[in-house]
Amino acid sequence: MRSGRARSERWLAACVVVAVVLMSCGPAIESPLASPTGGPLMPSSTSPPPTPSPSPSPSTAAVLDIATLPDVSLDPSIVTALCDPAPGQVNLDAGESTIACPDVLVLALRAFATAVTAQVTRLYLLRPACPTVPCTADELDTGVVLGWTSQGAMSVELDSRLTTVTAPVPEPAAAWPDPGTPTVPAIQRPVFPRAPAEVATRTPYPFCGRDDTAVALKPAAALCFIDAVIAGRPAEFIERVYDTEGDAILWLYRFSGRGAPLRYEEEAGVWSRHAGGLILPPPPPAPVGVDFEPWPETYLLVH
Numbered sequence: 001m002r003s004g005r006a007r008s009e010r011w012l013a014a015c016v017v018v019a020v021v022l023m024s025c026g027p028a029i030e031s032p033l034a035s036p037t038g039g040p041l042m043p044s045s046t047s048p049p050p051t052p053s054p055s056p057s058p059s060t061a062a063v064l065d066i067a068t069l070p071d072v073s074l075d076p077s078i079v080t081a082l083c084d085p086a087p088g089q090v091n092l093d094a095g096e097s098t099i100a101c102p103d104v105l106v107l108a109l110r111a112f113a114t115a116v117t118a119q120v121t122r123l124y125l126l127r128p129a130c131p132t133v134p135c136t137a138d139e140l141d142t143g144v145v146l147g148w149t150s151q152g153a154m155s156v157e158l159d160s161r162l163t164t165v166t167a168p169v170p171e172p173a174a175a176w177p178d179p180g181t182p183t184v185p186a187i188q189r190p191v192f193p194r195a196p197a198e199v200a201t202r203t204p205y206p207f208c209g210r211d212d213t214a215v216a217l218k219p220a221a222a223l224c225f226i227d228a229v230i231a232g233r234p235a236e237f238i239e240r241v242y243d244t245e246g247d248a249i250l251w252l253y254r255f256s257g258r259g260a261p262l263r264y265e266e267e268a269g270v271w272s273r274h275a276g277g278l279i280l281p282p283p284p285p286a287p288v289g290v291d292f293e294p295w296p297e298t299y300l301l302v303h
Contacts, residue, residue, distance in 0.1 A: 064114060082124045195271065
């Protein structure tokens with residue numbers, strides 16, 4: 001995927017638990033969703049990284065056989081998904097994680113479906129701390145996924161070396177990542193010549209700005225969009241990246257306030273769209289950028 005190349009170019013970094021079928025992308029939903037309350041799990045642009053809770057660790061909880069879990073999929077009109085950065089994104093020598101987004105999010109969603117009938121609206125993958133390099137196998141191959149419904153939060157523990165996952169357990173103290181206290185930018189709708197109607201007539205959102213990987217990056221613009229997704233409020237962000245041949249690609253990120261962020265791509269006059277989740281930025285001093293993880297079955301050409 002080009003998103004992998006873009007991440008490599010921007011952060012010099014690089015991760016399977018189970019393959020599933022993801023449903024096709026639907027239209028963006030315009031209504032906002034209120035954020036769950038709770039303390040921070042990821043740092044803002046200036047705060048030091050706190051210790052997340054719960055921490056991925058061996059569990060004595062009941063387990064579920066992955067092969068028997070119900071088939072479900074990520075609904076881009078409903079689910080907002082975030083993942084901690086993989087250890088290799090923080091340090092190239094950390095090792096390669098086998099806990100990959102969005103695969104583990106789908107696996108967790110399948111496990112949650114055994115415990116609740118309410119829709120899961122938010123998913124967050126926490127990775128264990130990796131205090132020394134290289135990371136241990138436990139640090140690379142395990143994780144905890146938190147899920148929120150209208151009935152509260154719950155969690156499952158994942159280990160890519162196993163054919164089971166833990167049964168969902170309630171997490172009354174679970175915390176969605178902290179968006180900090182960002183300033184909401186002015187509402188704008190930048191114009192793209194010869195753009196398809198879906199893009200040209202899109203609903204104006206608060207506009208975070210533009211970035212270009214060929215020139216000095218603007219972390220504040222990317223962080224503005226990331227914070228908006230975390231906070232559950234609309235935002236738009238434009239980024240220009242370049243493929244291996246040096247050809248420019250335009251990425252237009254949009255978030256309606258609920259569900260999955262969308263990324264429109266324009267390359268050589270052809271427009272397409274993906275829904276997906278975000279991988280949160282590594283702690284400072286790593287560069288801040290929008291690390292978008294497309295959900296494969298949501299690809300759509302835009303005419």
